[in-house]
Amino acid sequence: MPGAFNWLAQLASITRFSLLTIPERKGACAAAAFGIGGVVAVLVGTLSIAQGFRQAMMASGSPDAAIVMRSGSDTEMVSFLGPESVRIVADAPGVARTAAGPLASSELFVIINLPKRDTGTDANVPIRGVSRMAFQVRDDVRLIAGRRFVPGRNEVIVGRGAAQEFVGLDVGSRLRVGRNEWRVVGLFTAKGGLAESEIWTDSPGLQTAYQRGTSYQSVFVRLASPDAFDEFRDALLRDPRLNVKVVRQAEYYAQQSRTMVNLITGLGSIIAGLMGLGAVFGALNTMYSAVSARTREIATLRALGFGSGPVVMSVLFESLLLALAGGAVGAAGAYFAFDGFRAATMNFQSFSQVAFAFAVTPRLLGMGLAYALLIGLVGGLFPAIRAARLPVAAALREN
Amino acid sequence: MSVAESTLVQVQAVEKFYRRGSETVHVLEGIDLGVRAGEFLALMGPSGSGKSTLLNLLGGLDRPTKGTIEIGGERMDHLPDRPLAAWRARHIGFVFQFYNLLPVLTAERNVELPLLLTPLSRAERKRRVAIALAIVGLAHRAKHFPRQLSGGEQQRAGIARAIVTDPTLLLCDEPTGDLDRKAGDEVLNLLQALSRDHGKTVIMVTHDPHASARATRTVFLYKGQIVTEMPK
Ligand SMILES: Nc1ncnc2c1ncn2[C@@H]1O[C@H](COP(=O)(O)OP(=O)(O)OP(=O)(O)O)[C@@H](O)[C@H]1O
Ligand SMILES: [Mg+2]
Numbered sequence: 001m002p003g004a005f006n007w008l009a010q011l012a013s014i015t016r017f018s019l020l021t022i023p024e025r026k027g028a029c030a031a032a033a034f035g036i037g038g039v040v041a042v043l044v045g046t047l048s049i050a051q052g053f054r055q056a057m058m059a060s061g062s063p064d065a066a067i068v069m070r071s072g073s074d075t076e077m078v079s080f081l082g083p084e085s086v087r088i089v090a091d092a093p094g095v096a097r098t099a100a101g102p103l104a105s106s107e108l109f110v111i112i113n114l115p116k117r118d119t120g121t122d123a124n125v126p127i128r129g130v131s132r133m134a135f136q137v138r139d140d141v142r143l144i145a146g147r148r149f150v151p152g153r154n155e156v157i158v159g160r161g162a163a164q165e166f167v168g169l170d171v172g173s174r175l176r177v178g179r180n181e182w183r184v185v186g187l188f189t190a191k192g193g194l195a196e197s198e199i200w201t202d203s204p205g206l207q208t209a210y211q212r213g214t215s216y217q218s219v220f221v222r223l224a225s226p227d228a229f230d231e232f233r234d235a236l237l238r239d240p241r242l243n244v245k246v247v248r249q250a251e252y253y254a255q256q257s258r259t260m261v262n263l264i265t266g267l268g269s270i271i272a273g274l275m276g277l278g279a280v281f282g283a284l285n286t287m288y289s290a291v292s293a294r295t296r297e298i299a300t301l302r303a304l305g306f307g308s309g310p311v312v313m314s315v316l317f318e319s320l321l322l323a324l325a326g327g328a329v330g331a332a333g334a335y336f337a338f339d340g341f342r343a344a345t346m347n348f349q350s351f352s353q354v355a356f357a358f359a360v361t362p363r364l365l366g367m368g369l370a371y372a373l374l375i376g377l378v379g380g381l382f383p384a385i386r387a388a389r390l391p392v393a394a395a396l397r398e399n
Numbered sequence: 400m401s402v403a404e405s406t407l408v409q410v411q412a413v414e415k416f417y418r419r420g421s422e423t424v425h426v427l428e429g430i431d432l433g434v435r436a437g438e439f440l441a442l443m444g445p446s447g448s449g450k451s452t453l454l455n456l457l458g459g460l461d462r463p464t465k466g467t468i469e470i471g472g473e474r475m476d477h478l479p480d481r482p483l484a485a486w487r488a489r490h491i492g493f494v495f496q497f498y499n500l501l502p503v504l505t506a507e508r509n510v511e512l513p514l515l516l517t518p519l520s521r522a523e524r525k526r527r528v529a530i531a532l533a534i535v536g537l538a539h540r541a542k543h544f545p546r547q548l549s550g551g552e553q554q555r556a557g558i559a560r561a562i563v564t565d566p567t568l569l570l571c572d573e574p575t576g577d578l579d580r581k582a583g584d585e586v587l588n589l590l591q592a593l594s595r596d597h598g599k600t601v602i603m604v605t606h607d608p609h610a611s612a613r614a615t616r617t618v619f620l621y622k623g624q625i626v627t628e629m630p631k
Contacts, residue, residue, distance in 0.1 A: 006516065006518070009515060010515065010516065013512075013515045017501055017503060017504065020503035020504075021502075021503055296499060297499075297501055300495070300499040300501070301512070302484065303458070303460055303487065303493050303499075304487070304488065304493070304512055304513045304516070304560075305484050305485060305486075305487045305488025305489070305513065305516050306484065306488075306516065307481060307484050308480065308484075391461075392460045392461075393451075393452075393455040393460040393461040396455075396460070396495065396499075397451070
């Protein structure tokens with residue numbers, strides 16, 4: 001007798017019989033599937049937060065841009081660069097140049113407190129002082145309302161994320177912080193990047209407002225090409241007058257996002273793990289009752305000569321199918337509910353708010369479905385083994 | 400044909416114990432039984448005397464604790480699970496007291512079940528199912544689901560399922576136990592005809608003297624042993 005074929009044929013028929021009985025058990029099956037769907041939705045949802053956050057951070061870095069900070073600084077917050085250093089950096093080889101001068105922006109980074117729109121409580125917002133060249137260095141910045149600030153006139157422009165998140169950042173309004181007052185004259189986007197969470201003004205104005213003299217915290221440069229980075233970095237590191245570190249912009253933002261991404265991913269995984277445990281019990285319960293409701297049927301099939309292997313596999317298969325159906329619903333739900341959902345959260349490296357959109361990527365959907373299948377597998381395994389171990393003679397007595 | 404050749408079932412010194420907690424329950428003790436091909440054997444005895452247990456041993460659903468069982472000259476009592484299942488599919492047709500039809504399948508699909516274990520083509524399966532249903536007089540009910548059939552009709556579908564593979568041995572555990580007299584008689588007529596006209600070997604457990612009267616021979620079980628006559 002053709003062994004493997006026969007085995008598969010048995011599996012196919014037993015699985016078909018058990019699937020045919022699903023309508024009689026639709027309540028329990030739907031409950032188990034939806035339980036698994038909920039878990040997948042939560043998993044995909046939380047991971048989409050981390051994903052969106054990472055994307056927002058990554059979008060802030062273009063390959064031909066670099067950041068220079070004082071050596072040993074992990075963030076701009078703790079960096080310090082004197083006027084001499086800033087000049088040397090701007091003149092270094094590898095920096096792109098225009099007729100107006102090198103594409104380098106010497107910047108300051110100050111955290112201020114503003115009330116949030118949704119809670120009314122204060123949260124940190126970064127205000128960045130930039131140089132004349134900043135808009136060419138970061139060419140993804142686009143004004144969508146108003147105009148650019150005029151240096152020396154205490155004017156600011158506001159990133160879209162910051163404007164959505166905080167009270168009093170609309171174009172035309174006045175921004176009072178301590179003894180300082182700025183006028184909001186423009187609103188900008190930065191392709192979803194980190195700058196959208198910031199307020200920008202001119203460096204000299206910010207130096208005056210916060211008594212920074214002529215010091216800066218970072219220099220943002222645009223390189224002649226992405227390949228010019230090594231030349232640029234080596235020149236700066238070799239220069240005895242400087243004590244700086246040089247990183248690609250994308251790399252810097254990726255580092256910035258790491259803590260947050262890990263935190264969200266960790267929390268999401270713990271929640272999804274706990275819920276997954278619950279869903280496993282749901283699936284176990286459903287499959288155990290499916291097996292016990294079908295004890296006599298299974299025993300009958302076994303008496304007729306069907307093997308225990310196909311019985312095991314059919315129970316597992318059914319469990320996986322329920323899990324897959326639930327998982328697909330959950331993943332689709334997460335996609336429609338969360339993808340593109342805008343939010344803001346704390347960036348723990350700079351202690352300021354970052355605005356970003358949840359991103360439900362195909363990879364996350366795949367992970368969600370894989371997790372659903374895992375739950376289905378674990379939930380179906382023990383009932384399947386019970387079904388296979390069923391002593392046929394004794395099970396037939398149960399009438 | 401010699402006597403040895405015509406002996407289909409040979410049970411020798413079979414014992415069956417069950418362990419229930421610390422005590423051992425002796426369900427069958429020293430059973431010796433020979434059944435000739437074509438016989439219609441009735442197995443009677445009080446409840447708990449071990450009739451179903453013996454039938455399950457003959458059908459390879461369970462294994463004896465001691466002793467040997469040969470069917471068609473082949474010892475099957477010590478086969479491992481997988482070959483034993485294949486052996487059942489090839490040699491045994493079961494008829495159950497409560498029919499044990501799959502409720503989600505039509506009568507013809509139920510009858511087809513054992514054929515799914517064979518390499519027969521779909522057309523050939525269809526042909527054999529039609530024959531089996533015709534033999535039990537249920538051709539007109541082929542497309543009906545079990546819940547749409549009477550008890551007697553369900554049992555006839557059960558018998559069609561048991562004979563569709565043309566098994567060596569038909570094992571029936573109280574096939575009329577759940578039927579009224581008229582439906583029971585129809586089932587008995589059928590079993591009798593299968594034995595007498597089609598040469599089938601049938602072993603039937605029953606409590607009903609009316610049923611055992613149809614058999615060619617009756618064997619009594621009492622407290623796990625075969626006795627010639629029931630003690631009063
Ligand atoms: N799996 C088992 N475990 C323990 N005891 C069992 C098992 N199977 C059967 N028995 C016991 O063996 C004895 C005989 O059971 P069996 O079903 O063979 O009786 P029977 O003659 O068919 O009875 P009935 O006429 O009521 O169907 C009973 O006492 C029963 O409790
Ligand atoms: Mg019995």
